[in-house]
Amino acid sequence: MTHRSRVVPAALRRTLPALLIGLASACPVPAAADPLALPDMGDPSGQTLSPATESALGEAFMQQLLATTELVEDPELDRYIAELGARLVAASDAPDRAFHFFLVRDPSINAFAAPGGHIGLHTGLLLAARSESELAAVLAHEIAHVTQRHLARAYDSASRMSLPTAAAILAAILIGTQNSEAGQAALMTVQAGNIQKQIDFTRGNEREADRIGMQMLARTGFDPLGMPAFFERLQAQTRYYGDRIPPFLSTHPVTRDRIADAQARADQLRPARPRDELDFHLMRMRLRVLESRDPARLHAELAAGETGLPETARSYGLALAELRNGAPERAQSRLAALHRADPDRLSYRLALAKALDRAGRRDAALRLYRDTLALYPGNLIVARQLARTLLDGGQPRAAHDLLDPLLRQNSSAPASAYALLGRAARAIGRSADAHEAMAEYHARKGQLHAAIEQLKLALEAEDADFYQRARLEARLAALERQALARKNALKGE
Numbered sequence: 227m228t229h230r231s232r233v234v235p236a237a238l239r240r241t242l243p244a245l246l247i248g249l250a251s252a253c254p255v256p257a258a259a260d261p262l263a264l265p266d267m268g269d270p271s272g273q274t275l276s277p278a279t280e281s282a283l284g285e286a287f288m289q290q291l292l293a294t295t296e297l298v299e300d301p302e303l304d305r306y307i308a309e310l311g312a313r314l315v316a317a318s319d320a321p322d323r324a325f326h327f328f329l330v331r332d333p334s335i336n337a338f339a340a341p342g343g344h345i346g347l348h349t350g351l352l353l354a355a356r357s358e359s360e361l362a363a364v365l366a367h368e369i370a371h372v373t374q375r376h377l378a379r380a381y382d383s384a385s386r387m388s389l390p391t392a393a394a395i396l397a398a399i400l401i402g403t404q405n406s407e408a409g410q411a412a413l414m415t416v417q418a419g420n421i422q423k424q425i426d427f428t429r430g431n432e433r434e435a436d437r438i439g440m441q442m443l444a445r446t447g448f449d450p451l452g453m454p455a456f457f458e459r460l461q462a463q464t465r466y467y468g469d470r471i472p473p474f475l476s477t478h479p480v481t482r483d484r485i486a487d488a489q490a491r492a493d494q495l496r497p498a499r500p501r502d503e504l505d506f507h508l509m510r511m512r513l514r515v516l517e518s519r520d521p522a523r524l525h526a527e528l529a530a531g532e533t534g535l536p537e538t539a540r541s542y543g544l545a546l547a548e549l550r551n552g553a554p555e556r557a558q559s560r561l562a563a564l565h566r567a568d569p570d571r572l573s574y575r576l577a578l579a580k581a582l583d584r585a586g587r588r589d590a591a592l593r594l595y596r597d598t599l600a601l602y603p604g605n606l607i608v609a610r611q612l613a614r615t616l617l618d619g620g621q622p623r624a625a626h627d628l629l630d631p632l633l634r635q636n637s638s639a640p641a642s643a644y645a646l647l648g649r650a651a652r653a654i655g656r657s658a659d660a661h662e663a664m665a666e667y668h669a670r671k672g673q674l675h676a677a678i679e680q681l682k683l684a685l686e687a688e689d690a691d692f693y694q695r696a697r698l699e700a701r702l703a704a705l706e707r708q709a710l711a712r713k714n715a716l717k718g719e
Contacts, residue, residue: 278711280341280342281341281342282712283341283342284340284341284342284343284344285342285672285712287340287341287342287344288326288340288342288344288672289672291330291340291346292671292672295330295331295332296330296331297328297329297330297331298328298329298330298331298349298513298516299642300512300513300516301606301607301610301611301640301642302509302512302572302573302576302607303329303509303512303513303516304328304329304640305607306505306506306509307327307328307329307347308327310327310358310361310362310365311325311327311345311365311369312325313446314362314365314366314369314442314443314446315369316446317441317442317445317446318369318370318373318438318442319373319374319438320372320373323343323372323373324342324343325343325344325345325369325372326342326343326344326345327345327346327347327365328344328345328346328347329346329347329348329349329352329513330346330347330348330349331349331517332348332349332350333348333349333350333353334348334350334351335348335350335351335354335460336348336350336351337351337364337365337367337368338368339368339369339371339372343372345365345368345369345372347364347365349513349517351364352509352510352513353510353513353514353517354460355456355506355510356456356459356534357449357452357503357506358448358452358503358505358506359443359448359449359450359451359452359503360452360453360455360456361452361506362443362446362448362452363439363440363443363448363450363452363453363456364453364456366438366439366440366442366443366448366453367435367436367439367453368435369439369442370434370435370436370437370438370439370442371431371435373438374431374434374435374438376431376434376435436453439453440453504536504538504539505573507535507536507538507539508538508539508542508573509573510539511535511539511540511542511543511546512542512543512546512573514543515543515546515547515550516546518547518550521547521550521551522547522551524543524547525544525547525548525551528540528543528544528547529544538564538567538568541560541563541564542561542564542573542574542577544560545557545560545561545564545577545581546577548560549577549580549581549584554581554582554584554585555581555585557577557581558578558581558582558585558587561574561577561578561581562578564578565578570601572598572602572605572607572608575594575598575601575608576598576607576608576611578594579591579594579595579598579611579615580611582594583615583618588615588619591615592612592615592616592619595608595611595612595615596612599612604632604635604636606632606636606639606640606643609628609629609632610629610642610643610646612625612628613625613628613629613646613647613650614646616628617646617649617650617653622649622650622653622654623650623654625646625650626647626650626651626653626654626656626659629643629646629647629650630647630659633647633663633666639666639670640670641666641667641668641670641671642667644663644664644666644667644670645663645664645667647659647663648660648661648663648664648667651663655689656689657684657687657688657689658684658685658687658689658690658694658698659684659689661680661681661683661684661687662680662681662684662694662698662701664680665677665678665680665681665684665701665705668680669705674705674708674709674712675709677705678702678705678706678709681698681701681702681705682702684698685698685699685702
């Protein structure tokens with residue numbers, strides 16, 4: 227698997243030292259860390275950043291993030307993280323606030339929250355979690371940092387800089403510098419350790435995020451003890467890291483008092499019944515196989531047995547490894563048994579259909595996809611798999627006719643779904659549809675200018691009818707207003 231370089235861009239490397247000095251003077255720091263007395267940031271419940279400014283900073287941050295790192299783009303993993311995050315947000319103090327959860331391809335144990343409700347989880351953290359409650363605890367903790375306005379306080383005084391500059395710094399510090407030699411070198415020139423401390427949350431913020439996060443866990447049926455248990459295990463493991471402690475601990479300092487306080491609170495909030503965690507084990511296994519650089523070795527390790535892993539998750543992992551190792555018949559047999567025992571489990575159905583297709587049984591795969599779509603009407607994960615199989619089988623019109631109405635009904639569809647629709651539209655010679663689909667692809671990537679150009683090309687296409695042109699013109703006007711609003715927000719106007 228190809229990994230995108232996580233080197234900080236040249237322009238950022240040139241300007242980062244000076245900009246970090248500016249951020250250092252703008253962010254609060256405990257008195258013990260610096261004799262300079264910095265001003266109080268004020269009431270954390272106050273609207274220190276306007277919604278428009280916070281949204282613009284969040285968008286700019288995500289653009290910097292995408293330019294310097296790689297996200298995991300797997301529909302099932304994306305769905306799992308998004309649904310887990312949504313359940314926690316629904317139990318928070320701001321259930322109507324918009325959040326965006328995503329996986330960063332990075333083996334380090336880390337997670338972070340950014341303006342605009344963007345919450346990133348490193349793949350290393352998901353693999354390090356031993357239970358769904360531990361994983362949910364980290365997400366709940368980061369959600370609490372957002373809902374309690376900790377981020378707004380930390381970033382408010384950075385408003386003296388332009389928002390693109392602030393976003394570039396945040397991206398470099400929060401994720402880009404953890405494993406980037408160039409980023410680390412830039413930070414070292416301005417005493418990176420001291421600067422990092424100045425953007426870390428205060429102990430009070432951390433305790434509040436623990437408390438609010440555990441309340442979310444209890445309300446959604448997770449074990450609040452997952453939070454202190456995970457933190458304690460990470461702290462115990464630091465002796466194996468030497469000077470390179472897990473990044474999560476460097477940005478979320480854990481003390482024995484804090485762990486004890488969290489355990490005491492968790493004991494009072496524990497749910498009556500444990501949750502079914504099979505989806506957690508399946509998705510964790512899916513990530514292990516997808517990220518493995520040696521799937522044959524992983525298969526051998528799983529075949530030899532692994533403690534603490536449900537047998538169904540082990541069988542699922544073996545089947546996915548067999549698919550990666552070019553043995554779809556063996557995977558098909560294993561997945562068929564899992565499907566018979568649990569016929570409604572979506573992960574088994576999707577993997578079995580893929581195994582059937584790769585084993586040369588495309589008709590059987592298509593039947594299973596269609597049966598699954600009937601069981602889960604409108605499910606975009608199933609529809610995308612079915613459409614891709616139809617395209618590979620030389621049926622682009624069927625793929626187009628399947629995706630087009632679903633995407634028009636689903637305003638939150640991922641960018642990759644529109645790329646698939648664009649591919650189908652091109653294959654059947656529908657130029658306007660292809661450009662319109664790619665416009666939505668770029669819009670969902672935050673690439674507004676590219677989206678606007680695609681819409682203009684769609685309007686120039688000869689096959690666009692009157693009704694489509696009206697729709698394209700309305701969408702173009704909306705994106706142009708959005709681009710102008712972003713430009714003005716980033717200028718501070």
